[in-house]
Amino acid sequence: MKENAKKIHAISRSIEDHAKFLSETKIDVGSVKKPLQDTMKSRSPGDGLLRAGFALTVLSPDPFTDAVGIPMMATGYALKKTRSCIGIKDITIELNENLKTLKNLKLDL
Secondary structure, eight states: OHHHHHHHHHHHHHHHHHHHHHHHOOOOHHHHHHHHHHHHSOOOTHHHHHHHHHHHHHHOOOHHHHHHHHHHHHHHHHHHHHOOOOOHHHHHHHHHHHHHHHHHHHHHO
16 A cells, blocks of 8 residues: 555656646747647658649640659659658657667667
């Protein structure tokens, strides 16, 4: 029983310390919000090619730009379907796997 009380006291102390730190630290949330949202919504490498090909095909009526724009759109679409950018979730998974590997190596030594 005393052991559980000590754990609860340690957790509450940690929460109090964390709250004190946050109240003392003035962080501008607006300046951090946009970069964090950008990392959550990663774009595919084919997006740029798809947009550029569409712009060449639609905005310029020349037959030459159609010959360049349509393959660019096809390549962009194919890249969009086959490859995706790495996201925060992927980085976290990889980091956890590497930490487990390091922990196992440490235990083997």
